[in-house]
Amino acid sequence: MQKLRLITWCLTANIILLTLHSGAKAANKEEPITVVVTADKMLDVAKGTFLNHPQITIRNGRIVAVEQVGATIPAGARKIELPGITIMPGFIDMHVHLTSDPHYGGYRGLEFTDNFWTAVGVANAKKTLDAGFTTVRNVGSSNYDDVAIKQAIEERQIPGPRIIPATYAIGATGGHCDTTEFPPSLTVPTPGVANGPDEIRATVRKLRKYGAEVIKFCATGGVFSKTDSVSGQQYSLLEMKALVDESHMLGLKVAVHAHGASGIKDAIRAGADTIEHASLADDEAYTLAKQHGTWFSMDIYNDDYILAEGEKNGTFPESLEKERMIGLKQRQSFKNALKAGVKMVFGTDAGIYPHGDNARQFKTMIDWGMTPIQAIQAATVNAANALGRTADVGEIEVGRYADIIGVKGDPLNDVTLLQSIKFVMKSGEVIKEIK
Structure with missing residues (x-):
């Protein structure tokens, strides 16, 4: 009899606890806003x-x-x-660097601890969102900072846009995505440096493991790398194809930093999704882009800022000289690509100029051939299409x-x-x- 009472008591207690739990869940369930x-x-x-x-x-x-x-x-x-x-x-900006600030050019950035740039990224995320850019593709940052900022935004710890992070940009030893401004006696971590198809594939896997949602690599030299040629190709077609194939197999799109014509064309042949900068593209590049459905993301506003403020900000003289050589040519390529019918998205390279000024590029795009609606479409429907996000943004x-x-x-x-x-x-x- 005592055993029966104990069983009855336990069953009753469980029923009461289940009822209370269900009631608490119902009370805590938020009504749709x-x-x-x-x-x-x-x-x-x-x-x-x-x-x-x-x-x-x-x-x-x-x-x-x-x-x-x-x-x-x-x-x-x-x-x-x-x-x-x-x-x-x-709006959607397809090419930003939230953890960069143009006021710290050249060697000035070495005055700060690594985590300083994470804090800079937090501030820039808010400026970007306040400017009307609700989604950005962050194509390169150190220390997986763009993933950290994305997580903080999603956890509602800080305000900011929806971020598609690339983490580190991948590049060849001595190339634009390497650190080239120091002597051999000084070494710094370079997680994005990879050479040869096998090493490149492994790097793609590593970056995806730690949060990359797009893969960015450097096909040619660049303006803000101190020692390389801005147009020189830095990966072979074989290396590019290995990178793109691995990325696509993992469900990741590929953005390619490429100024020079040969690097642009091999990146398109390799199957890249977007070409960043595309400064020295030629007629063959436009034809290839149309054949492959490749998007061009051309940052044609920032030339004005670089040449006006770069020296004051400490930008390397070599970089300023490369910008003088390439700025006008990029704008002419933008106009020619548009006429040729290449698909275009809105990408500004924010971080090369102050964040929050992203929308200044709309006028520059119109000055160089777009209609106002084409410029706006580049930052909305086109960008959503290039991201593969037509179900949720744009x-x-x-x-x-x-x-x-x-x-x-x-x-x-x-x-x-x-x-x-x-x-x-x-x-x-x-x-x-x-x-």
């Missing part, structure tokens, strides 16, 4: 047309309806009214993240309005409010 945004106009970036008096319904950070004012508003929804504002999807469309920015006026009439974003929302959360 519904937000309704209304504005004066919405720019449909895919069509290049405006929708008057849009009404966007958002639930749990995703868009569930794109309608016009007057449509039914869900009960209990939070309303955000933006009179006089034109809304559009948050448009104000049902199912995508509620990444919404707003300006006063018509950005197709005055693209410089994009340099003064009045409203920013990322994943349904208001980041910057109308003042």
Whole structure:
């Protein structure tokens, strides 16, 4: 009898605990958050047309309806009214370096501890988001800092854009992605340096292991590497193909730093997804890019900043000389690539100029041949396509993240309005409010 009572007591206690647990779960379960945004106009970036008096319904950070004012508003929804504002999807910058700051050029960066640059990246992430760039591709940083910043943003420890990190850029010994400004007696860690197909494949695997979501490699020399030729090819076609094949096998897209024509063309032949800079591309490169569906990401604004501020910032004289040689040619290549029908995305190389000024490039793109809607498409629908993220970013469309920015006026009439974003929302959360 006593044993039976004990069993009955245990069963009763378990039932009570299960009931309390279920009740606590029900009480703690958050109701879906519904937000309704209304504005004066919405720019449909895919069509290049405006929708008057849009009404966007958002639930749990995703868009569930794109309608016009007057449509039914869900009960209990939070309303955000933006009179006089034109809304559009948050911008995507395909080429940034959040942990870089142009004010510390040349050897000046050696004055600081390694973790200083992580803190710089935190500050730059906020500036980038406030400027209306809700998604960025960070194509190169040390110490896996871009992964750390991405994690901190996703854990809501700091504000910042959605980050697609590359971690270290991969490159050959002595190349643009190596550290070349020191004598042999000084060595620094170079996790991204790899030579030969097998070593390159292993490096791709290592970077993916530690958080890379895109692989970036250096096919040619660069402006800010001290000792190489800006146009000289630094990986063979065989090495590039090994890198691209390994990356694609692992589900990663590949971005390629390439200024010189031969490096650009071999990177395209190897199957790279985007060519960064593409400064000295020629007619054959344009043809190859069209054949392979390769995107060009050309940072044509920053030449103005480098030549105006570089010497004051401590930039190496060798780098300034290379920029003088290549800046105008890159802009001419941009115009020629556009005419040839090469697919283009928006990439600025932010970190070479101050973060938060990303939108200054829109005007430069228009000055060199794009229409305003083409420039905006490069930073929205085109970039989403190149990322393989057409299901969640790049448009104000049902199912995508509620990444919404707003300006006063018509950005197709005055693209410089994009340099003064009045409203920013990322994943349904208001980041910057109308003042």
